[in-house]
């Protein structure tokens with residue numbers, strides 16, 4: 266039986282106020298493809314969101330499968346490394362009812378793809394476990410003026426909150442969570458061996474409820490509507506108790522309450538040295554200093570003996586407290602401090618390093634300060650979505666076909 270894509274298919278959604286024109290050009294980015302994210306994406310795909318971008322570096326564990334409807338059960342026995350972002354993307358493509366769906370996925374940390382990955386999104390949905398990453402998504406969406414929907418769980422309780430990020434004095438996610446630290450502070454926590462705060466993982470019923478709520482508010486945001494804007498909604502699946510919290514702006518919020526405007530695209534690629542950026546901005550600056558999107562860790566103390574170890578990575582790439590080879594299991598003695606760089610000027614040896622090594626991927630958006638005038642200029646590196654994501658489209662819209670490349674399906678089954 267053929268499905269006429271133009272008649273009846275979205276009749277219920279249209280009655281509910283989803284505009285077909287809007288949905289068929291909608292771009293929604295989901296960060297974190299665990300139970301919550303996977304359920305969000307399934308609903309977005311069924312509802313006909315045209316383009317879905319997915320960001321997650323993590324691999325699929327057996328415990329994810331019972332809470333992630335887009336992960337293919339048949340792949341349970343395979344030996345191939347399974348990435349959440351990839352499987353969610355292929356699953357979304359298979360169940361999407363958009364006329365010409367596009368899925369893009371990045372098997373990467375959120376910080377690794379940078380702000381450029383979010384450009385063009387109508388809304389960003391943060392479904393990551395890590396509160397630290399949620400703080401980064403909150404800052405990124407605020408800087409770009411993109412609405413953010415956030416969801417989280419603990420036990421039988423779920424919560425979602427909506428931040429229109431239209432500007433002005435509206436609260437951000439970090440106003441709500443001033444205790445969550447990022448950048449160098451989180452690096453210090455790593456060094457001290459403190460585990461990132463996480464919640465009790467969700468079961469499928471809770472992930473489905475929260476995923477549906479987040480997807481609905483994501484779709485509302487696509488239409489420029491924010492019925493839950495500036496509020497957090499809490500629901501206990503067991504007791505049925507719910508509560509809506511009106512969020513207020515924290516004057517001491519550690520997050521960013523500003524927007525990057527007037528981005529000047531540079532022809533410099535992320536493989537070129539920082540020096541090339543500093544030369545390119547000479548056109549409109551006299552004493553340029555690059556502000557890195559995340560601190561660059563030059564040196565960190567050994568977690569055991571405290572002696573300095575050379576690191577040379579952006580702070581987010583330091584995922585474990587370093588140890589020197591000579592003291593693998595000794596108890597921790599001291600802390601010699603962490604040496605980081607947050608800015609790079611022309612005479613700095615770091616200016617010789619490639620942009621990417623300093624945490625600037627293709628299409629990165631960042632600021633350059635003119636020390637002569639104090640003015641900040643927003644610039645972007647060369648590159649686009651194809652440099653950050655793998656993109657898949659449907660080969661055929663024939664309803665009988667899943668539309669997934671056959672080779673891809675076979676490769677899934679191959680033992681490695």
Ligand SMILES: [Zn+2]
Nearest residue numbers: 437440518520
């Ligand atoms: Zn705030």
Ligand SMILES: [Zn+2]
Nearest residue numbers: 567570589592
């Ligand atoms: Zn040591």
